[in-house]
Amino acid sequence: MTEYVKVALMGSGYAGKSTLIKLLTDGVQKLETNYKPTPGMSCGTITIDASTKVSLVEMGGQAHFEFLWPDFLRGSTMVVVVTESNPKAVLKTRQLLEKYKDNLLGAKVIAIANKQDLPGSMRPESVQDLLGVPTYGMVAINPKERLNGYKLIVNGLRDMVQIAA
Ligand SMILES: Nc1nc2c(ncn2[C@@H]2O[C@H](COP(=O)(O)OP(=O)(O)O)[C@@H](O)[C@H]2O)c(=O)[nH]1
Numbered sequence: 001m002t003e004y005v006k007v008a009l010m011g012s013g014y015a016g017k018s019t020l021i022k023l024l025t026d027g028v029q030k031l032e033t034n035y036k037p038t039p040g041m042s043c044g045t046i047t048i049d050a051s052t053k054v055s056l057v058e059m060g061g062q063a064h065f066e067f068l069w070p071d072f073l074r075g076s077t078m079v080v081v082v083t084e085s086n087p088k089a090v091l092k093t094r095q096l097l098e099k100y101k102d103n104l105l106g107a108k109v110i111a112i113a114n115k116q117d118l119p120g121s122m123r124p125e126s127v128q129d130l131l132g133v134p135t136y137g138m139v140a141i142n143p144k145e146r147l148n149g150y151k152l153i154v155n156g157l158r159d160m161v162q163i164a165a
């Protein structure tokens with residue numbers, strides 16, 4: 001029987017959550033780069049091993065969806081906080097983490113400092129100092145980052161669920 005593990009992507013609109021789902025999801029080849037705000041929810045599947053699949057889910061980031069976040073976060077084995085890497089965005093993300101910290105209890109939480117390709121990006125270590133959770137740099141529009149991103153999810157889940165090999 002296949003077990004589905006829920007991994008929720010959390011973060012402001014425009015951070016790169018949908019792009020990350022496309023980067024990591026089984027069988028998606030082409031990365032679209034024109035921005036469309038996610039209406040409601042978006043979801044993709046990652047196969048980990050014969051009996052484990054990950055449901056990677058994103059909640060629409062716009063403020064008018066925020067009241068749904070606690071429900072959306074519930075039952076997540078892992079929460080990936082996605083942020084743009086400019087200082088203003090990182091501070092906004094810190095506020096979000098503070099506001100929803102009770103909803104993150106029991107989940108493995110990591111952050112992705114996305115858009116490292118843009119000038120003026122903070123380094124992942126500096127973002128980590130502000131966010132207080134393990135933080136990894138990413139360029140979600142670069143297909144070469146697919147394996148890196150995949151490893152972040154799998155290694156994060158290793159503490160939480162049984163994974164073969
Ligand atoms: N330069 C750059 N742009 C990115 C990167 N990741 C995402 N984007 C762009 O940022 C915009 C918002 O991305 P999206 O995934 O829709 O954000 P979401 O609202 O968090 O789902 C899109 O135009 C993406 O192409 C990145 O690593 N670098």
Ligand SMILES: [Mg+2]
Pocket residue numbers: 017018019036037038042058060061
């Ligand atoms: Mg989106």
